[in-house]
Amino acid sequence: MCLNTIVPGTERADPFTANPRPDNLKMFKTLLLVAAAVVVASAGPVEEEKMNKAIVKLVGDGVVGAVTFTEQKDGKVRLTGTITGMPPGEYGFHVHETGDITKGCGSTGSHYNPEGKDHGHPTDENRHVGDLGNVESDSSNTIKVDIVDHLIKLTGDHSIIGRGLVLHAGKDDYGRTDHPDSKTTGNAGGRAACGVIGILEEAPSRNSASTSTSNIITAISMYSLIAILLN
Ligand SMILES: [Cu+2]
Numbered sequence: 595m596c597l598n599t600i601v602p603g604t605e606r607a608d609p610f611t612a613n614p615r616p617d618n619l620k621m622f623k624t625l626l627l628v629a630a631a632v633v634v635a636s637a638g639p640v641e642e643e644k645m646n647k648a649i650v651k652l653v654g655d656g657v658v659g660a661v662t663f664t665e666q667k668d669g670k671v672r673l674t675g676t677i678t679g680m681p682p683g684e685y686g687f688h689v690h691e692t693g694d695i696t697k698g699c700g701s702t703g704s705h706y707n708p709e710g711k712d713h714g715h716p717t718d719e720n721r722h723v724g725d726l727g728n729v730e731s732d733s734s735n736t737i738k739v740d741i742v743d744h745l746i747k748l749t750g751d752h753s754i755i756g757r758g759l760v761l762h763a764g765k766d767d768y769g770r771t772d773h774p775d776s777k778t779t780g781n782a783g784g785r786a787a788c789g790v791i792g793i794l795e796e797a798p799s800r801n802s803a804s805t806s807t808s809n810i811i812t813a814i815s816m817y818s819l820i821a822i823l824l825n
């Protein structure tokens with residue numbers, strides 16, 4: 595007896611080909627594809643991209659302020675804030691290597707310098723990561739901080755989280771004078787105020803970003819598979 599012989603009444607009923615009404619089948623296929631498309635569309639990240647932020651409270655003798663660090667989409671970090679109590683003038687502003695303020699601003703170490711470079715201006719190639727230049731105090735003894743820097747980071751290499759932010763009592767010479775401290779500290783004088791840079795807001799980790807990417811890939815694969823099966 596031939597194995598291929600179909601005994602009447604035992605044919606497997608194919609839900610598509612067995613359907614006597616092709617209009618219903620077409621509608622069923624369309625609905626299935628629409629449902630799959632909805633899955634693909636909803637797999638994408640719907641949340642607005644959240645950026646990392648950090649904050650530091652600066653405290654000194656008669657000097658007080660707060661500075662917020664915000665990651666920008668171009669990878670740079672923007673510093674904004676207000677510091678009061680400094681007489682009019684320009685003052686060196688640096689990230690120092692440690693967040694140790696147990697002995698006041700003096701224990702925050704040197705300028706944060708992971709690349710072993712010389713002290714410089716923020717736009718110099720040869721500069722410490724922590725070199726943020728000078729900030730200026732106005733006639734009402736107020737410093738409005740608004741700096742965008744391309745070297746300091748809030749995550750990974752060059753992260754300044756947990757380090758110290760120091761406001762000096764003198765002007766930073768950007769490593770451009772003959773003073774013996776010019777190439778190390780910018781001869782910016784004493785430390786007028788400082789604080790430890792801490793996390794304010796965290797962006798979702800890279801892991802969850804790659805998870806949502808794999809969700810999209812899975813959804814698109816499923817959509818393609820369903821489309822192929824229905825044709
Ligand atoms: Cu400094």
Ligand SMILES: [Zn+2]
Nearest residue numbers: 705713722725
């Ligand atoms: Zn420096």
